[in-house]
Amino acid sequence: MRVLLVEDEPDLRAIIGSGLREAGFFVDQAGDWPTADELLARNAYACVVLDRLLPHGDSLDELQDRRRRGWSLPVLCLTALHTLDDRLAGFESGADDYLVKPFALPELVMRVRSLARRAQQRTPVFLRCADLELDLARREVRRAGVLLSLSPKELAVLHHLLAGTDRVVTKGELFSHCWDEFAEPSSNVVEAVVAGLRRKLGGPPLIHTVWGQGFRLTEAPAR
CATH class of the missing domain: 1.10.10.10 (Winged helix-like DNA-binding domain superfamily/Winged helix DNA-binding domain)
Incomplete structure (x- = not known):
């Protein structure tokens, strides 16, 4: 299964990417939305792991706009914003799951695997x-x-x-x-x-x- 990781912090991006690959995923990486869009146009993904705060601002604004236009790809939102209101805002904007930094890599892998399975529900077992x-x-x-x-x-x-x-x-x-x-x-x-x-x-x-x-x-x- 192929996953798109959108994270602007290079060291964290490398750690997450390595962990997902070791778990058996194929991982493409982007540090901003324009790069992510180029990859989304070329490839089919089972899930997107999305940092909330990117160089162009809060990813929730972009995510919410895409959901309104029918974008259905499963999204796991990563963020240091941890209050209940922050988490609710993530789900209301279209995130399928929300994980607060710092997080345990095995938990991230588990959550990504769960979202990817949902994306493949139409595929025969x-x-x-x-x-x-x-x-x-x-x-x-x-x-x-x-x-x-x-x-x-x-x-x-x-x-x-x-x-x-x-x-x-x-x-x-x-x-x-x-x-x-x-x-x-x-x-x-x-x-x-x-x-x-x-x-x-x-x-x-x-x-x-x-x-x-x-x-x-x-x-x-x-x-």
């Missing part, structure tokens, strides 16, 4: 193709009933391919959804992960290369 099954809640993959050991990156790529079963998924799409902004877009990074997935999934093959386009996950023979 199980994704299947032939005898391959992905349990999203447990983050477990089985082929013919056998539990497979996948890396977080392999799991993310497989999830995206399964969600798009029977359609061609481009390398650019996989990179955009499964790597964060700090990844180096080397020419073969996607192919390397897909190759590892193929080895672990075994036969008969389910991931097929569509030359010049990308990959298709399907139980049908390659075309």
Whole structure:
């Protein structure tokens, strides 16, 4: 799952970003709303972690305006403003959760995970193709009933391919959804992960290369 972190204090931004990545999230980072908007226009996120006080002012004003225009992305608001009135203002402005600084990183991770799960409520708990099954809640993959050991990156790529079963998924799409902004877009990074997935999934093959386009996950023979 991909998370956007909007925090203007560099050291705290680095700590939060590192903690979320260690918990298995893909994290993009911004220090202000203009940068955040550029990332929001390019990527799909499960959740936004939003510092309340940014260089352009109180984020609640911006958040409230976006909610009025139909913006529905889950938002966890971070702030040093801790009174009851401050917290109520956060929820009234459209925050889904509100965490006061200083906070414990494990609690932040737990809250982000909860919000991200809500954002994926429309996604089936199980994704299947032939005898391959992905349990999203447990983050477990089985082929013919056998539990497979996948890396977080392999799991993310497989999830995206399964969600798009029977359609061609481009390398650019996989990179955009499964790597964060700090990844180096080397020419073969996607192919390397897909190759590892193929080895672990075994036969008969389910991931097929569509030359010049990308990959298709399907139980049908390659075309």
